[in-house]
Every structure is written in C-alpha cells, then in structure tokens.
Amino acid sequence: MSKKWIxxxxxAAFFAACTALAQTANVVRVVIAFPPGGPVDFVARIxxxxxxxxxxxxVIVENRPGANGAISAQAVAKxxxxxxxLWFSSVGAAAINPSLYESLPYDPQKDFAPVSGVVxxxxxxxxxxxxxxxxxxxLVAASRQKKEATPIASSGIGSVPHxxxxxxxxxxxxxxxxxxxxxxxxAITDVIGGQVAAFFxxxxxxxxxxxxxxxxxxxxxxxxxxxLLPDVRTLDEQxxxxxxxxxxxxxxxxxxxxxxxxxALNATVRRALATDQVRSRLIxxxxxxxxSSPEELAALLKQDMAKWGTxxxxxxxxxE
Numbered sequence: 001m002s003k004k005w006i007x008x009x010x011x012a013a014f015f016a017a018c019t020a021l022a023q024t025a026n027v028v029r030v031v032i033a034f035p036p037g038g039p040v041d042f043v044a045r046i047x048x049x050x051x052x053x054x055x056x057x058x059v060i061v062e063n064r065p066g067a068n069g070a071i072s073a074q075a076v077a078k079x080x081x082x083x084x085x086l087w088f089s090s091v092g093a094a095a096i097n098p099s100l101y102e103s104l105p106y107d108p109q110k111d112f113a114p115v116s117g118v119v120x121x122x123x124x125x126x127x128x129x130x131x132x133x134x135x136x137x138x139l140v141a142a143s144r145q146k147k148e149a150t151p152i153a154s155s156g157i158g159s160v161p162h163x164x165x166x167x168x169x170x171x172x173x174x175x176x177x178x179x180x181x182x183x184x185x186x187a188i189t190d191v192i193g194g195q196v197a198a199f200f201x202x203x204x205x206x207x208x209x210x211x212x213x214x215x216x217x218x219x220x221x222x223x224x225x226x227x228l229l230p231d232v233r234t235l236d237e238q239x240x241x242x243x244x245x246x247x248x249x250x251x252x253x254x255x256x257x258x259x260x261x262x263x264a265l266n267a268t269v270r271r272a273l274a275t276d277q278v279r280s281r282l283i284x285x286x287x288x289x290x291x292s293s294p295e296e297l298a299a300l301l302k303q304d305m306a307k308w309g310t311x312x313x314x315x316x317x318x319x320e
Contacts, residue, residue: 010055028059033072035065038308039204043119043249044088048282050272053253061088068319069093070105077111081254083261087112091248091308092160095301099309100158100319108305113251113262114297116269119282120290121202122222123164123245124216124229128194136219139198140174146284149177153196154185155178158312158319159188164221164245166202166311168235171242191215202247203228203286221245228286248290251299262294 030048034040044061051059064072073093079085094108103106126138133139143150154162169176179196181187184205191199192214203226209215210229220226221243235243250267253262265266272278273289281287292300311317 005078005257017081024058027084028055028057029062029085030059030088031062031064031072031076031085031301033069033090033093035063035066037286039121039202040088040090040249042204043282043287044276047088047251047269050275050278051268053275053277054268054272055215062194068101073106073108073111076252077106077254081113081256081258083253083257083265085254086115086265087252088090088162089250091246092158094158094250094252095304096158096163096308096312097163097319098305099218100311100317107298108252108301109298111255113249113255113257115253116251116264116266116294117292117297118251118269118273119287119289121204121247121249121287122202122226123160123247124196124206124210124217124222124226124232125164125192125200125219125221125235126151126202126206126217127198128191129213131197131216131217133218134216135233135238136168136240138234139218140168140240143175144173146175147173149197150303151179151196152176153170153179153191153199154180155184155187155201156182156320158317160202160247161200162243163308163311164243164315166315166317167243167245168200168240170311171240177243188215193216198246201247207286226286227283227288239319248300250292250300254255266294 031041032044048059048061064075075218076085076087076203098104127133133142152165163180165178184201187199190196207228210217217229217232219238220232225234234283270291273291
C-alpha cells in the first residue's frame, strides 16, 4: 500500500475516532444501582427519554448494580463535575445506607450535589386476599391477640419495607416478626401464598397484584390516599400515626458541579416531568412525579437521613 493511502486511512481513522469521542462526550449518563427491568430502571428510562427530548442530546441509563448502591455512587462521585454523569438513586442508597453500614465508600451529602426529586413512591401495606384483616388496624389488633408474633415480610434488612414495618411496630406495639427476603419478588410471592402475613411495598411494584386480585391493600403509609387506590385509607385515618414511608427517587450530580449547570439540569428535569409523555406514564405505573428544587432535595435528604438513622440505631439494625 502506498504512503498516500496509508496517510488517508490514518486520517479517516483519526476522524472516526474524534467523531465517536465527540458523540460520547455529548451523551449524558444516568447511573443507577439496579439491574434492568426493575422499578427504578423503569422510572430512570422514562426520565431519560424525557430529558433527551428536552436537552436535544442523548441521555442514557447505565445500570451499575452491586454493593448496595456503592458501585453506582462511586462511579458518579469520581466522574467529572460537568453534569454529564448523574446519579439516579432511591432513598435507600442516599438516605438509609449511611446509618445502615459502618463503613460506606461515599458520603451522600459531601460527594453529591442535589439536582431534583423525580418521583415519590409511597408504601402500601398488603396482605393475602385470604387474610381476614381488612385494615392495618385489624392486622395490628389480631397480632396482639396471638401468642406467636405475626410474620411480616420485607425485601431485605434495612430496606424501606423493613423500616416501615419497624415504624408500625413502634407506633402500635404490634406483635410482629420481621422476615427478610432477598428482594421484593419472593416476599410478595410468600404473602400471596400465605407463608407470611403482610408486606409493605411501593405502589408501582404492587398495583398489578392488587388489580389482579392476588393481594389486598389495607393501609397507605402517607399523609394522603393514593390516586390509584382511592378507597384504601391511610394509616393516619386508621388511628396509626408516625408511619409515613416514601421510597423517593432523585437525581444527583457530582459535588463541585457548577451551580449554573445544576440549575439548568433542574429546569430540564422539571420540564420533562411536566410533559404528558412522561407524567402520564409515571402516574399510570403508580409513581407520583415529585420535582423539587436542589435546596428542597438537600433538605429532604437531610431529613430522611435523620429519620431512618434514628430507627436504625434504636432497633440496632445492621446491613448485610
């Protein structure tokens, strides 16, 4: 091959590499701690689609599960603070893990800059349709009358369902036994089958089973009723107080990201969540859109770190 052709091929390869680099550099990555197909992934992809339309550039979801959220958190914390790599986290990795684990390789408040809240997933208490309890109050009353503790499932030690159950016991002095599972799916299966009595879970993860007649909702752990379950009373309405529990999802950027970039991202998230394409899909799934200012998200993070930290310390809960 002549030197001329070698030079041309080299130039073409260099141009292709530069083009690919430019395209990659223009891609915003939303990193999550969960595998594809789950509820966090579902919301993240809806948000990414909305952000792509609003920004006019590609936004992708990057799944980095493992180490209870630490892998995804570290990947974002160590990335360039330019707003091109974002952390999409549920309340667990952001507000619960710091109290659940003695040594955490990231600090949610020091390593990240809050961008915006995205959705609010309130917890609903469910039982098998064969369970005689038709309310949380009835389930609590029944537990007090039994010698053996009523088994309540969770998706794992220190999970939102576990902590919601602990709040319920703390509030009512119910006679309940925590039964941790490796994830929500097996816990739900055993509630349906009657091996355990009840389960607190996000509305989006349970609404299909409720509509399908496999689970009975008996209480909402939120200040108001859920729009997809208007006939299900809140725990407050049943005389059970202090059991508000929300598995919110929110967007964070690396610390030291310029404030102007944070504000621009916040405005984009708000626009995306306000569009019919995004809002209608989220609401239909049971997730309630919950955009916020960066300051409001920072306050929520601080509030929930204190709230969940207190129950974790009081109950001496240790992460696995």
